[in-house]
Amino acid sequence: MKNFTKRVLFFIFFISFLFAIVFFGFEFKTNPYKLLTKIDLSDDAAIEKKYIIPGGQTIGVELKTEGVLVVGLADIVNQDKISTSPAKLSGIEIGDKILGIDSLEVRKIDDIINYTNEYGIKEYSLKIERNGVISNFSLVPVQIYNSEDIKFGFWARDDIDGIGTVTFIDPQTGKFCAIGHGISDTDTGELIDIETGIISKANITNIKLGKKGEPGEIIGYIMKDENNSLGIIEKNTNFGIFGNINIESLNYFNNELIEVGSMKEMKLGPAIILSCVNNEIKEYDIEIVKLFFQNKPDEKSFVIKIVDNDLLELTNGIIQGMSGCPVIQDGKIVGAVTHVFMNDPTKGYGIYIEWIFDEINKNKSEL
Numbered sequence: 439m440k441n442f443t444k445r446v447l448f449f450i451f452f453i454s455f456l457f458a459i460v461f462f463g464f465e466f467k468t469n470p471y472k473l474l475t476k477i478d479l480s481d482d483a484a485i486e487k488k489y490i491i492p493g494g495q496t497i498g499v500e501l502k503t504e505g506v507l508v509v510g511l512a513d514i515v516n517q518d519k520i521s522t523s524p525a526k527l528s529g530i531e532i533g534d535k536i537l538g539i540d541s542l543e544v545r546k547i548d549d550i551i552n553y554t555n556e557y558g559i560k561e562y563s564l565k566i567e568r569n570g571v572i573s574n575f576s577l578v579p580v581q582i583y584n585s586e587d588i589k590f591g592f593w594a595r596d597d598i599d600g601i602g603t604v605t606f607i608d609p610q611t612g613k614f615c616a617i618g619h620g621i622s623d624t625d626t627g628e629l630i631d632i633e634t635g636i637i638s639k640a641n642i643t644n645i646k647l648g649k650k651g652e653p654g655e656i657i658g659y660i661m662k663d664e665n666n667s668l669g670i671i672e673k674n675t676n677f678g679i680f681g682n683i684n685i686e687s688l689n690y691f692n693n694e695l696i697e698v699g700s701m702k703e704m705k706l707g708p709a710i711i712l713s714c715v716n717n718e719i720k721e722y723d724i725e726i727v728k729l730f731f732q733n734k735p736d737e738k739s740f741v742i743k744i745v746d747n748d749l750l751e752l753t754n755g756i757i758q759g760m761s762g763c764p765v766i767q768d769g770k771i772v773g774a775v776t777h778v779f780m781n782d783p784t785k786g787y788g789i790y791i792e793w794i795f796d797e798i799n800k801n802k803s804e805l
Contacts, residue, residue: 487697487698488697488698489609489695489696489697489698490606490607490608490609490695490696490698490771491606491607491608491609491691491692491693491694491695491696492606492692492694492696492712492764492766492771493603493604493605493606493607493614493615493616493691493692493712493762493763493764494603494604494692494711494712494713494714494719494763494764495603495604495690495691495714495719496601496602496603496640496642496656496658496713496714496715496717496759497601497602497603497604497616497637497638497639497640497668498599498600498601498637498638498639498640498658498659498660498661498662499599499600499601499602499616499617499621499635499637499660499671499679500597500598500599500635500636500637500638500660500662501597501598501599501621501630501632501635501671501674502596502597502632502633502634502635503535503595503596503597503598503630503631503632503633504535504537504631504632504633505535505536505537505544505545505567505596505631506535506536506544506545506546506547506549506550506594506595506596507533507534507535507536507594507595507596507623507630508525508530508531508532508533508534508535508536508592508593508594509532509593509594509595509623510532510592510593511523511525511526511530511531511532511591511592511593512525512589512591512592512593513526513591514580514582514589514591515582515583516580516581516582516583517580517581517582517583519583522580522591523591523592524577524578524579524580524590524591525577525590525591525592526591527577528564528575528576528577529575530564530566530575530577530592531568533568533623533628534566534567534568535566535567535568535631536550536564536565536566536594537565537566537567537572538564538565539553539554539562539563539564539565540553540562540563544565545596545633546596546597547594547595547596550594554579554588554590555588558588559578559579559580559581559588560578561576561577561578562576562577562578562579563575563576564576564577577590595623598621598623598630599660600621600759601640601642601656601658601660601758601759602616602617602679602759602761602762603616603617603618603713603714603759603760603761603762603763603775604616604637604691604762605617605618605678605762605763605764605774605794606764606771607683607688607691609695612682612683612685613680613681613682613683613798614637614668614669614680614681614682614683615678615679615680615762615774615794615798616637616678616679616762617678617679617761617762618677618678618737618761618762618763618774618775618776618788618789618794619676619677619678619737619761619776619777619789620674620675620676620677620678620679620737621674621679629674629675629676630674631674632671632673632674634670634671634672635670635671635672635674635679635681636667636668636669636670636671637667637668637669637671637679637681638660638661638662638666638667638668639660639661639666639668639690640658640659640660640661641658641659641661641717642656642657642658642714642715642716642717643657643658643659644657644658645657645715645752645753645757646757647753647754647757648753648754648755648756648757648778648783649754649783650780650781650782650783651780651781653757653758653778653780653783654753654754654755654756654757654758654783655757655758655759656715656757656758656759656760658759667684667687668683668684668687668690669681669682669683669684669687670682670684675797676735676737676797677735677737677789677793677794677796677797678762678774678794678797680797680798692719696766696769696770696771697769697770697771698770698771698791698795699767699768699770699771699772699791700772700790700791700792701729701732701739701772701790701792703767703768703770703772704726704729704740704767704772704773704790705726705729705767706725706726706727706728706729707725707726707767708723708724708725708726708767709723709724709725709726709742709765709766709767709772710722710723710724710765710766710767711724711742711760711763711764711765711766711775712763712764712766713749713760713763715749715752715753715757715759715760716752720748721766722744722746722748722749723744723745723746723749724742724743724744724745724746724765725742725743725745726740726741726742726765726767726788727741727742727743727785728740728741732790732793735793735796735797736789736793737776737777737787737789737793738776738777738787738789739773739787739788739789739790739793740773740787740788740790741785741786741787741788742765742775742785742786742787742788743784743785744756744784744785750784753783754783754784755778755782755783755784755785755786756775756777756778756779756783756784756785756786757778757783758778760775760778761774761775761776761777762774762775763775765788771791772790772791773788773789773790773791774788774789774791774794775787775788776788776789
């Protein structure tokens with residue numbers, strides 16, 4: 439009798455065990471958050487809560503590139519009325535970074551202009567970085583028809599500026615994050631390698647409304663005097679720009695702290711963004727309409743929709759310059775605005791705040 443009872447109990451236990459495997463296995467396949475939450479929640483007590491200063495301020499961003507960036511190639515009519523391009527013939531490509539000419543280090547376009555004006559038409563050696571590989575290219579400039587000017591046949595730039603939004607400041611480290619995505623060259627589409635940069639106060643003068651197929655834009659100017667400098671940019675990454683905030687400019691920001699939230703705390707429904715599109719920082723209502731399950735960083739982590747009538751009247755949705763606006767849900771900062779939908783300016787992407795902190799921690803030793 440005892441053996442029979444043991445067998446019955448073992449059978450019941452075995453069936454219950456199989457049922458649990460089937461049930462939780464199904465839940466894991468249909469809802470990857472469910473099992474992940476059950477595992478991760480046990481770790482929450484060991485994770486120290488983090489508090490940061492939320493941003494939302496519109497800022498001017500000025501970047502100094504590392505070297506000189508080739509952004510275009512051009513044909514030149516020489517003294518013999520022949521159209522040619524020494525740069526093309528030598529193999530130089532758009533996106534190349536010029537680091538030196540002969541033995542001279544190149545930090546700005548004027549370095550090349552002044553050097554070639556001094557030495558005239560001769561064979562020059564350009565030190566070029568392409569896809570992380572450094573090579574030397576030999577080329578001879580040509581004199582423009584009916585002019586004393588000599589040219590290589592490429593267009594270049596050594597700095598970039600624009601308008602963006604601060605995401606947060608970490609009061610423990612003095613670091614700031616802004617933009618929410620990397621700053622790329624408009625001509626090449628490549629992430630810009632920077633030598634340094636600054637963020638400054640900006641004054642908004644006009645708003646270009648967003649339309650289907652045509653992104654709107656914050657129009658303004660950067661207040662460039664030293665009294666309006668807010669911080670030094672040290673890194674341009676795929677998930678935003680990072681750097682050190684000026685201690686004396688901290689009073690320009692909100693002095694209230696906000697807790698950092700996680701992706702697993704987020705849910706579909708109401709949230710807010712902080713933005714300064716009207717030269718005054720305000721909270722604007724949004725809806726989080728889609729969440730993506732991500733196990734590695736991506737700047738398109740979730741989808742938001744602007745539902746605030748005041749903001750829609752001002753901008754018609756998300757516009758250029760709003761990248762970096764902090765996204766807040768249930769009193770916690772959970773992400774930042776990154777991109778607008780081209781076919782619907784009321785919608786756009788956001789990035790999980792965790793991915794931003796992953797990038798900061800990855801570069802901590804370098805910042």
